[in-house]
Amino acid sequence: MKYRSGEEVKVxxxxxxxxxxxxxxxxxxxxxxxxxxxxISDWSYLEVGLLVVSRRYGLLHYPEFDGEIxxxxxxx
Numbered sequence: 001m002k003y004r005s006g007e008e009v010k011v012x013x014x015x016x017x018x019x020x021x022x023x024x025x026x027x028x029x030x031x032x033x034x035x036x037x038x039x040i041s042d043w044s045y046l047e048v049g050l051l052v053v054s055r056r057y058g059l060l061h062y063p064e065f066d067g068e069i070x071x072x073x074x075x076x
Contacts, residue, residue, distance in 0.1 A: 012075030027051030
């Protein structure tokens with residue numbers, strides 16, 4: 001899964017959501033990659049998409065990219 005910019009989506013990425021919110025990628029479901037505290041056993045049933053923790057809205061599931069998420073920075 002890739003951002004519009006061509007960067008590969010990775011757990012820990014800092015992202016902008018729309019024009020007014022920011023978040024962190026905590027799950028890349030197709031890759032089976034999840035941040036600590038988000039076990040695969042809890043989320044793999046979703047089968048596709050991303051899990052993003054947003055400052056404003058909490059945990060969000062994006063089944064597909066709709067151009068709403070922009071890559072800002074890779075976690076160290």
